[in-house]
Amino acid sequence: MTAEEPHSKPSGNGAKKQDGTVGSSGSDASASLDFIRSIVEADIKDGKNEGRVHTRFPPEPNGYLHIGHAKAICLDFGIAAEHSGLCNLRFDDTNPTKEDVEYVDAIQEDIRWLGFDWGNRLHYASDYFGQLYEYAVQLIKDGKAYVCDLSGDEIREYRGTLTEPGRNSPYHDRSIEESLDLFERMRAGEFEDGSRVLRAKIDMAAGNLNMRDPVIYRIIRATHHRTGDKWCIYPMYDFTHCLSDSIEGITHSLCDLDFEDHRPLYDWFLDQLPVHHPQQIEFARLNISYTILSKRILVRLVNDGRVNGWDDPRMPTLSGLRRRGYTPDSIRNFIGRIGVAKRDSMVAAADLEYGIREELNRRAPRVMAVLRPLKLIIDNYPEDRVEQLEAVNNPEDAAMGTRQLPFSRELYIEREDFREDPPRKFFRLAPGREVRLKHAYIIKCERVDKDERTGEIIAVHCTYDPETKSGAAQAARKVKGTLHWVSAEQSIPATVRLYSHLFTKENPLETDEGGDFTDYLNPDSLETLTSCRVEPSLADAVPGTSCQFMRQGYFCLDPVDSTDDALVFNRTVPLRDTWAKMQKAAKAK
RNA sequence: UGGGAGAUAGUCCAAUGGUAGGGCACACGGCUCUGGACCGUGGAAUCGGGGUUCGAAUCCCUGUCUCCCAGCCA
Numbered sequence: 001m002t003a004e005e006p007h008s009k010p011s012g013n014g015a016k017k018q019d020g021t022v023g024s025s026g027s028d029a030s031a032s033l034d035f036i037r038s039i040v041e042a043d044i045k046d047g048k049n050e051g052r053v054h055t056r057f058p059p060e061p062n063g064y065l066h067i068g069h070a071k072a073i074c075l076d077f078g079i080a081a082e083h084s085g086l087c088n089l090r091f092d093d094t095n096p097t098k099e100d101v102e103y104v105d106a107i108q109e110d111i112r113w114l115g116f117d118w119g120n121r122l123h124y125a126s127d128y129f130g131q132l133y134e135y136a137v138q139l140i141k142d143g144k145a146y147v148c149d150l151s152g153d154e155i156r157e158y159r160g161t162l163t164e165p166g167r168n169s170p171y172h173d174r175s176i177e178e179s180l181d182l183f184e185r186m187r188a189g190e191f192e193d194g195s196r197v198l199r200a201k202i203d204m205a206a207g208n209l210n211m212r213d214p215v216i217y218r219i220i221r222a223t224h225h226r227t228g229d230k231w232c233i234y235p236m237y238d239f240t241h242c243l244s245d246s247i248e249g250i251t252h253s254l255c256d257l258d259f260e261d262h263r264p265l266y267d268w269f270l271d272q273l274p275v276h277h278p279q280q281i282e283f284a285r286l287n288i289s290y291t292i293l294s295k296r297i298l299v300r301l302v303n304d305g306r307v308n309g310w311d312d313p314r315m316p317t318l319s320g321l322r323r324r325g326y327t328p329d330s331i332r333n334f335i336g337r338i339g340v341a342k343r344d345s346m347v348a349a350a351d352l353e354y355g356i357r358e359e360l361n362r363r364a365p366r367v368m369a370v371l372r373p374l375k376l377i378i379d380n381y382p383e384d385r386v387e388q389l390e391a392v393n394n395p396e397d398a399a400m401g402t403r404q405l406p407f408s409r410e411l412y413i414e415r416e417d418f419r420e421d422p423p424r425k426f427f428r429l430a431p432g433r434e435v436r437l438k439h440a441y442i443i444k445c446e447r448v449d450k451d452e453r454t455g456e457i458i459a460v461h462c463t464y465d466p467e468t469k470s471g472a473a474q475a476a477r478k479v480k481g482t483l484h485w486v487s488a489e490q491s492i493p494a495t496v497r498l499y500s501h502l503f504t505k506e507n508p509l510e511t512d513e514g515g516d517f518t519d520y521l522n523p524d525s526l527e528t529l530t531s532c533r534v535e536p537s538l539a540d541a542v543p544g545t546s547c548q549f550m551r552q553g554y555f556c557l558d559p560v561d562s563t564d565d566a567l568v569f570n571r572t573v574p575l576r577d578t579w580a581k582m583q584k585a586a587k588a589k
Numbered sequence: 590u591g592g593g594a595g596a597u598a599g600u601c602c603a604a605u606g607g608u609a610g611g612g613c614a615c616a617c618g619g620c621u622c623u624g625g626a627c628c629g630u631g632g633a634a635u636c637g638g639g640g641u642u643c644g645a646a647u648c649c650c651u652g653u654c655u656c657c658c659a660g661c662c663a
Contacts, residue, residue, distance in 0.1 A: 032603060060663050095662060152661055161659060163591045197661055207592035209659050218661035237663045261593055261658050282594085284656095289600090295663095337612060339602040343595050344656055351601070351613050361626060396626065427624065436622055470622065482622050551623045578624045 034340040036281055040079055040252055043279075049251040053085030056250050057111070057118075058125075058241065060092045061103035061225070064310040064317045065110045067331065067352075068286040068293035074335045075254055075283070077116040088248055089118035093126045094240045096224040104225070106310070110318040115328045125235075125244050126226045132235050133187065135243055135273055136198060136217060140179045144272050145216065146171060147182040148199045155197075158204070159212050165205035166212045172201065186219055189232045193219045200239075202268065210265045214238055242266040243275070250278040256285040257342065286338070287346045290501035291316045292508055292517060306521060307502070311560075313570050314502045314525050324499065325546050325556035325572030330356040346507060353573045360546055360554040360572070365393040365400060368438070368484050369534040369549040369569075371496055373412035375459040375488065378443060381409040386490065389470065391439040403537055407440050410488035412533050414551075417483045418460055420448060425582065427481035429460065435481040438550060442468040442479055484550040491533040494567040496555065498527040538567065546572065 033041060044051050055076040059065065065073075080087035089111065093099050111118070139145035148171045150158065160166030174182075183198055185191065198217035206212055216239040221232050242265075245253045253266075260282045270277040286293060293316055301307050301315070310317050313324035321331065334355040338347050368391075387407045394400040413429070422430040429435050434444045443462040450457055468475045505520040512519070534549075541547070543559040553574035562568040 034602085058663090062663080092663065098662070155661075156659070159659060161591085165591085166659090194661065209592080211592095212659085215661050220661080234661095236661075241663085257594070258657060259663090263593090284595090337601080339612095341595095341602070345601060348600050348613065354613060357625090366623075366625095395621095395623085425624090438622060440622095442622095475622085479622085481624080484623075548623085548625085551625070553625095575623075575625050580624090582624080 035342070036075065036252075036254060036283060036340060037079060037082075039279075039281060040083065043251070044083065052249075052251055053080055053083040054087070054249055054251045055080045055085065055254060056088040056090050056123075056245065056248060058090045058092045058244075059107050060095070060098070061100060061107060062095075062098040063103060063295040063299050064106050064319055066293050066295070066298060066315075066317045067288065067321060068316075070114060070318060070331050071286040071335050071338075071340075072254070072256075073111055073114060073116060074332055075340065077118075079252070079254075085251075086121065087116070087118060088121040088123055088250070090123040090125060090244060090248070092237070092241065092244075093124055093224070093226065094234050094237060095220075096222040096234065097220060099225055101225045106319065110322075113322060113328055114318065115332065121248075123244075123248060124226055125240050126224060128240070128244055128247055129227060129231055129235070131247065132240060132243060136235070136239070137180065137183065139200065139216075139272060140176060140183060140198070142272065143176055143201065145179070145198055145200050146174050147179045147186065147196055148172075148213075148215075149196050152194060155215070159209065160204070162209070168204050169199070169213065172204075172213070183217070186217070186233050187231070189221075191219060193221055193232075195219065198233075200265075200268070202265075208261055208264055210238065210262055211268070214265060238262055238265045239269060242269050242278070242280075243273075245278040246270055246275045249276060253278045253280045255280060255282055257282050257344075258285075282342070283340050284342055284344055286335075287344070287507075288316065288352060289346055289349045289506040290503050290508075291349065292503065294509075297517060301502075306518070313497070313499050313558075316502075323559065324570055325360075325554060326356050327359055327546075330359045333359070349501065356554065356573050357575070360548065362396050363394075364546045364548045364554055366391075366395070366548045366550050367535055367538060368405065368486050369494070369496070369532060369538075369552070369555070370412045370414055370484065370486050370491070371529050371532050371549075371552065372415040373531060373533050374415040374418055374457065376411045376413045376443075376485065377459055377461050378409050378411070378464045379446065379461050380463045383409055385409065386487070389439050405439055405535060405537075406487045406490040407437075408487045408489055411437070411485045412488055412491065413437075413460070413483050413485045417481075418445075418448075418457070420457065423583075428483060429462075429481070434479045435483050436468070436470075436479050437485050438482050439470050440485070441465060441470075442475075442477060484552075486533045486535050488533075490536050492536055492539055492567070494532045494534045494538070494569060496529045496532045496569045496571065497558070498529065498571045500525055500527075532569075534567065534569075541567070548575070551575065 057073050057076040077087040091104055148169045150169055158167050158169055186196055197215045199213045200216050202211045202213055204212045216236050217233050220234050223229055263280050266280050302310055307314055311319035311323045313320055334352050388404040389407050390402050391405045392402050417428040419426055419430050429445050431445050434442055436442050441464040443464045445462050447461045448457050449459040501522055502525050503520045504522045508517040508520040541557045543557045543562055546554055546556040548554050554572040555569040558568040558570050
């Protein structure tokens with residue numbers, strides 16, 4: 001997210017459970033507290049806020065949540081839970097021209113999915129419009145705000161620049177009575193959009209631009225998703241946010257570094273009024289290599305058709321990650337592992353991938369799936385015979401049991417598992433070589449069938465050794481490689497989508513002269529394979545569930561595009577591939 | 590000669606005056622019916638320069654670099 005709502009941060013210790021206990025994560029008990037938790041601890045110790053901890057997560061409903069927001073969510077909800085405190089969900093809906101109920105629904109779903117619960121504390125800044133209006137009137141009465149008739153361009157002009165002070169608006173010294181009257185009439189709809197604003201009277205010479213008489217109310221005739229046409233004036237973020245925090249009794253208001261410059265203004269409003277004064281604390285937003293965490297840009301990718309919607313599995317949105325096969329635990333653990341600090345940083349995409357592999361290795365059942373099939377015929381195996389072989393579902397967890405796998409004379413293996421002219425260290429199948437078929441027999445390659453014209457290998461002929469059946473006493477013979485396979489007849493067809501980074505550059509926002517992030521869109525971020533064959537047990541797979549395609553990676557049945565007769569799997573993340581790494585290294589030499 | 594913030598291995602985070610440590614990544618080895626997982630080993634950092642101190646990543650001075658801010662967005 002660029003300049004979105006302030007985020008809170010993730011808990012270093014994973015999500016709190018309903019009972020307020022803390023789940024474990026990458027960082028363990030010995031770990032020291034991050035700087036925000038240190039502040040919170042100190043505040044509790046000092047008896048500040050009567051020892052209460054009350055945070056909030058304040059998204060603007062103008063887009064879907066992404067993993068950067070997950071950092072904020074984990075922090076806001078996590079810190080509250082760690083201290084038996086509360087965390088509110090508050091929609092920061094002060095700009096009806098950009099917001100929509102579609103987003104408020106999606107945001108709630110995503111937060112719940114991540115594992116957090118705001119109880120009955122679902123709020124909207126728009127709930128406070130009446131109170132906020134009264135506060136604004138109070139400011140005018142106290143001579144601390146005035147109605148300004150300057151146009152947008154003029155306001156900018158009067159604001160000065162980074163190095164030159166601004167000048168007072170000609171309306172700066174307008175009488176309190178006149179401002180009161182005008183503000184009332186702004187609300188009544190007597191003036192056109194953009195014709196007048198209410199401004200705080202602070203200091204046009206302030207080095208901090210935010211303090212140069214910031215606008216606090218503007219006229220916008222737009223239907224608000226909650227208040228409809230009740231209002232035609234809407235409060236600005238700076239005015240709304242601090243007072244909403246105050247109204248809700250928030251103690252620690254966590255947001256990202258972009259709002260550091262706004263803190264003096266946050267404090268100023270609260271100091272002018274007789275209200276509770278929460279503390280704003282800023283932390284560095286999350287950046288991940290080869291992706292972009294900016295709502296502004298994500299919305300562009302969606303609208304320009306660069307991806308297939310907010311939940312496209314290539315998107316770093318929570319809905320995209322979910323559809324890709326990422327789990328809430330893996331995301332929470334990731335957030336806990338990367339920590340919280342104030343310096344700008346770029347977390348390696350590999351860090352995120354590590355998290356999901358770690359979890360799925362423990363939980364995902366192993367299955368056989370051949371993505372790019374090559375026919376393999378076992379010449380000495382009876383033509384009409386079909387054996388049911390027992391296969392372990394997860395070697396990491398015996399409790400997950402076993403299943404039956406059909407084996408027959410004609411199989412499919414992965415095309416890349418056979419090489420007619422194998423390179424050094426190639427432990428797979430090649431003429432004259434032996435390999436084990438996982439859960440089955442050791443086979444030996446005898447010859448290949450080729451297309452006479454193209455030279456393409458059409459089938460591999462092998463013989464099997466009946467004595468080497470997996471589990472059999474005499475099966476101990478060692479071979480260099482083990483391949484996955486499916487029975488040609490009994491396997492079922494499937495489509496498999498292989499995803500990789502959406503961008504080809506670590507930081508796609510760091511562009512050359514005149515370029516932009518679209519220059520680095522990865523043309524190969526999605527590869528769709530339509531001739532895949534998977535073991536028959538997958539016919540009953542439940543959409544959204546994950547499994548490991550042996551030797552390949554973790555995949556999940558796409559909940560949107562998959563049907564009973566046309567299975568579609570999304571690759572969540574490939575397995576670590578030492579062989580590929582070796583080849584790449586060799587190539588580099 | 591605007592204001593604010595931040596600089597610790599490739600990367601992310603610790604160490605708050607007392608042995609610079611951990612995760613990821615990387616490399617090497619072991620094990621393995623997944624070239625996965627797992628186990629072991631290793632390389633690798635305090636932005637520069639001064640100062641205070643028995644002792645500095647930490648305190649002081651100075652320099653450099655990076656990020657944010659000129660919406661009637663949040």
